[in-house]
Amino acid sequence: MPIITAPQEFNVEDLYVDLGAILGTPLYLKCEGFNFAGSVKLKAAAEMVGAAERDGLLTPGKTIVESSSGNLGIALSIIAAAKGHRFLCITDPRCNPASLRLMRALGTEVRVVATQDANGGFLESRIRYVRDLCASGDRYVWLNQYGNAGNWRAHYAGTAPAIASRFPDLEVLFVGAGTTGTLMGCARWFREHRRPVTIVAVDAVGSVTFGGIPERRMVPGLGTSTRPELVDESFVDDVVHVPETDTIRTVHRLSSRGFLFGGSTGTVVSGAARWLEEKYPGERPVAVAIAPDLGERYLDSIYDETWLRTHFGPIVADLDLPAADIQEITVP
CATH class of the missing domain: 3.40.50.1100 (Rossmann fold)
Incomplete structure (x- = not known):
């Protein structure tokens, strides 16, 4: 185990979840939430x-x-x-x-x-x-995360080469698009190192990052209402837009199997699964998606029944939610 003197010195770089059994789709999820900030x-x-x-x-x-x-x-x-x-x-x-x-x-x-x-x-x-x-x-x-080159350089130097080392035969990489720092850093690394990897950006419906029509978005994380300065579509091979209802269904599907991830991760996984089903039906390409965060800080929103009913009423019936109230009992 490492001994550190500052919180930013620790990050789990090599943890992946095989989602094949849960999704029925070949997809490895790189978990970036195991550090003191809880996110990529x-x-x-x-x-x-x-x-x-x-x-x-x-x-x-x-x-x-x-x-x-x-x-x-x-x-x-x-x-x-x-x-x-x-x-x-x-x-x-x-x-x-x-x-x-x-x-x-x-x-x-x-x-x-x-x-x-x-x-x-x-x-x-x-x-x-x-x-x-x-x-x-x-x-x-x-610092201006939307235009700061340090945003993408962090992933050019660390995230992308770590994925390439673990998956030398990687065929498809799915990266969520917020500021696009993670996306641009990884895409640049694979392009400049001449690795034949298809880079798929995953964005939220209602985001304008890739020219989408602006709409209401309630799940914080991915998507923007103003196009980030960092984005360069020439490095991206395809874009998937995910409705927030699919994000919510996906995080609850994962949590029902013991994996509590955040909203950004739910969006990336949902978009990746749909893209693979459409582009590689019945096949098993080597595919990795980056999970930006874990789910604890979403307990008041996408994991809360009251919040879900307020903002996404009809979807609640599709989710296997526990009883709304925590029961207090008296033991004789």
Whole structure:
């Protein structure tokens, strides 16, 4: 077992779940949630903060500011606490309550922007708030995960070569599209190393990242209401858009087998399974999907019956949910 002095020094890189028995589809799931941040975002956060320090942008007295729907905010909270930096996270009402509590527990100041942008989301409003904040003085350092090359470089240096080493015959790689840092880093690595791997981006229905029509989205994580600066479609072979109802069905299907994953993972797995069934019917290609997060911080949303009934009423009947109330009993 490793001995570490900082939380960002630990990450499980080589854990995969064989989903064949659960889905009936050949798919290995790379689990990125086994670190102190609970998600793949720890890699990008560490790289972006490290680069800002090396470049002299992040110095004592400065405050990191970033827009996040949850996972990156938690990752930056951990690293800021470990390094002694102040961190201000700008989020929106769709951020999970558990994520808000985690960031605050780590010493982060959190501000919630409740103004929707023209596409019905909050991303543009959050970014506008960050820009105005930075224009008000030089104490703030905006890492800008949507355009920071450190976001994709973290995965170019670590995630992609780790997958290639474990699966030298890899044929298809499925990567969720949020900021597209993980997607772009992995896609660039396989392209530049001339590996014949089909790169499939998995996005949420209602996201505009790949030219989709903006729609309401309730599950935080994947998808955007403003196209990220990092995205370069020339590195992507195909795109799958997943309705949030399919995301929810998939996470509950996995949890019924003991695997509690987050909403982003449910989207990626759902899109990957559908794509493989359509493109490789009856075949068994070597396929890997990246699971960005685990499910504990979604207990107040996609695993909560009241939340599901409020936002996705008809789908609840399709899910094998336990009794809504926890019973208190008296033993004589």
